[in-house]
Amino acid sequence: MTLCMEEKTELESGNFGRLPSPSFRSGFVAILGIPNAGKSTLLNRIMGGHFAIVTEKPQTTRTVIRAIKNLENAQVIFIDTPGIHTSRKAFNKFLVQSARNACREADAALALVPARKGREEENVSLFSLLEEIPDTPKIVALNKIDRVTKEEVQAFMEKLGKVFPAGKIYPISALTGWGVDELMNELINLLPEGPPLFPWEMETDMTERFFASEIIREKIFLLAKEELPYEIAVEIEQFKEEKEKNMLVISAVIHVNRPSQKRIIVGKNGELIKKIGMLARKDLEAFFQIHVYLDLWARVSRNWMKNPRMLKELGIMAG
Ligand SMILES: Nc1nc2c(ncn2[C@@H]2O[C@H](COP(=O)(O)OP(=O)(O)OP(=O)(O)O)[C@@H](O)[C@H]2O)c(=O)[nH]1
Numbered sequence: 001m002t003l004c005m006e007e008k009t010e011l012e013s014g015n016f017g018r019l020p021s022p023s024f025r026s027g028f029v030a031i032l033g034i035p036n037a038g039k040s041t042l043l044n045r046i047m048g049g050h051f052a053i054v055t056e057k058p059q060t061t062r063t064v065i066r067a068i069k070n071l072e073n074a075q076v077i078f079i080d081t082p083g084i085h086t087s088r089k090a091f092n093k094f095l096v097q098s099a100r101n102a103c104r105e106a107d108a109a110l111a112l113v114p115a116r117k118g119r120e121e122e123n124v125s126l127f128s129l130l131e132e133i134p135d136t137p138k139i140v141a142l143n144k145i146d147r148v149t150k151e152e153v154q155a156f157m158e159k160l161g162k163v164f165p166a167g168k169i170y171p172i173s174a175l176t177g178w179g180v181d182e183l184m185n186e187l188i189n190l191l192p193e194g195p196p197l198f199p200w201e202m203e204t205d206m207t208e209r210f211f212a213s214e215i216i217r218e219k220i221f222l223l224a225k226e227e228l229p230y231e232i233a234v235e236i237e238q239f240k241e242e243k244e245k246n247m248l249v250i251s252a253v254i255h256v257n258r259p260s261q262k263r264i265i266v267g268k269n270g271e272l273i274k275k276i277g278m279l280a281r282k283d284l285e286a287f288f289q290i291h292v293y294l295d296l297w298a299r300v301s302r303n304w305m306k307n308p309r310m311l312k313e314l315g316i317m318a319g
């Protein structure tokens with residue numbers, strides 16, 4: 001994966017590597033949907049890499065994640081967003097607000113609806129968000145069709161057709177990749193003609209620190225039980241490459257709301273935090289392709305979820 005490095009020389013000098021054809025298209029596509037719809041899975045599938053963390057739990061994604069797909073005829077900047085839902089909690093409202101901001105800034109919107117029987121009404125908040133952007137071209141994709149029958153897909157499509165009479169609906173499986181190429185071609189057609197907006201070799205403009213914190217957060221989702229993953233935040237305090245040792249030194253803090261949560265995250269004799277650290281280090285090394293020394297701490301930061309400084313630093317609240 002090629003990250004945005006500090007010096008944006010190519011971007012600044014306008015060197016995009018090759019001259020695009022006059023019919024070249026470029027722009028931002030927001031991937032929107034309720035929690036657990038498969039938005040991040042789709043982003044990873046399209047990009048062919050692990051850009052966004054995916055878990056079985058809803059509300060995994062907390063910030064918008066931008067990834068750039070470079071093709072012969074187009075450059076598509078995908079924006080993965082937190083799931084859209086109705087919640088009174090201020091923290092959740094920030095998440096939904098960041099999805100709302102993303103869709104306002106996008107050139108096109110992709111609404112992802114999971115094929116989940118009897119839960120269709122959950123998509124109401126998604127459809128009302130789409131109504132807020134009447135002039136943005138949109139596509140609806142029915143995801144997770146691998147786990148329902150053909151007849152059920154048909155029934156879902158008919159139902160969606162009633163909510164979305166204007167547009168074609170694309171049945172897909174983000175997990176297996178079924179239907180994703182066709183969807184991709186349609187998305188490109190929605191974008192305006194224009195030159196690439198980012199240099200060719202760049203696949204994201206998110207920072208290395210961001211990916212490091214997400215990799216650690218993913219392990220907490222994997223290893224900590226029930227609600228705890230929702231109560232934590234991972235902050236990277238140090239991210240330093242020690243060239244002479246050929247090593248990346250990362251120091252990260254797991255913020256929790258209460259001392260009891262700290263005890264759980266640390267675990268008996270520090271077992272849980274050690275396990276989180278071990279798994280995270282392995283993935284960090286694979287991701288950054290360098291040895292990693294990971295220093296992981298748990299800290300009680302009461303009400304971090306209501307602390308604007310923290311929320312801005314974590315990219316959850318617009319700053
Ligand atoms: N069977 C099946 N499972 C899928 C598909 N797409 C995603 N999933 C699963 O659905 C779960 C949620 O996927 P995510 O990609 O994290 O969903 P999301 O929309 O990003 O969720 P939030 O970030 O919480 O809003 C994971 O367990 C995925 O493996 C699919 O096409 N088929």
Ligand SMILES: [Mg+2]
Nearest residue numbers: 039040060061
């Ligand atoms: Mg997600």
